[in-house]
Amino acid sequence: HKGKFKHYTAKEIYEQPVSIKNTILNRFIKNETVYFSELDVKAEKIFSQTEHIQIIACGTSYHAGLVSKYWFESLAMIACDVEVASEFCYKKILVRKNSLLLIISQSGETADNLNALKISKNLGYLGSLTICNSKSSSLVYESDFSLFTCAGIEIGVASTKAFTTQLTVLLMLVAKFIHLKSKNFKLEKKIINLLNILPNRIEEILKHKKSVYSLAKKIFDKKNIIFLGKGEQYPIAMEGALKIKEISYIHAEGYPIGELKHGPLALIDSNVPIIIIAPNNNLLEKIKLNIEEIHSRGGLIYILSDPFAKFNKNRNIIRLPYIEHLISPIFYAIPLQLLAYYTALIKGENIDQPRNLAKSVTVE
């Protein structure tokens, strides 16, 4: 039921504080250790041996995988590669030493993922682990181990609460690896503390809908939009672009901001909104240099940031609440979901059921 909302997509965006709460529920022992009731001793043994993670996914779930690569590598010190399932299946697969196959899927029925899992059997992976929102799905049935997101049923074709709960499970999984391998218990505890405050942080950002709506009014009639990020925010920029394409029918690209000068700068004029995710972190100074490059070419810049980052005068800045760096990708996904939603709303599109798309893609 849509309740007070006009669309399932809006309802699901607003459900995120609760879906994240449900996803972390009963998964922390004394707020010190991550616990997954789905996993047995065998799984933990495999995790302890794991030196590489191969992630396979499609669409939004692929973007969750890309964010987690930054986390696996910088926090758990485990090498990680991420590929879209439809590509993974049709090329030579070189299995790294002590590699774990990790599939991320909301539905658990995506044909490309099932195909990838089938092809990977007997290639020498330590095992296969699926992160899924549907406990009774084919992927869960076919893989060795599964972890569940507790987003509840997602009806809108555009994935929203499934994405942020996937990121939540991935960050818990990173903490699990930290526990088993590097044994940095302080870091594990820090991750748990941050995941505990995340639902409230998301409540806060959802209150900023007016400034996101004003931005939607400025971009709804445009033909192209570029989303830019750096580090963990680069996959979030890609996700923002996917949401806009999918429900607002505007062509959009998600790009790493430093890559702009290698081609896309040629696209910049006053008709192409450039939406930049730029919280106050150690990458901000570099991002600012890139912003000036765009500005000097007449770009129409909108910056999503926090109360602390300082920018040149006369930049359009949407000031969002402060967020701790570790959980900031989950946080910045929310205004971009709202932006796509409001843009589609202003355009009068069929938001829950975008043309040509199905909720679960069961054909190759």
Ligand code: M6R
């Ligand atoms: O069910 P899955 O997570 O495997 O689905 C993967 C993609 O088809 C899905 O994320 C798609 O990109 C969404 N509609 C994006 O919002």
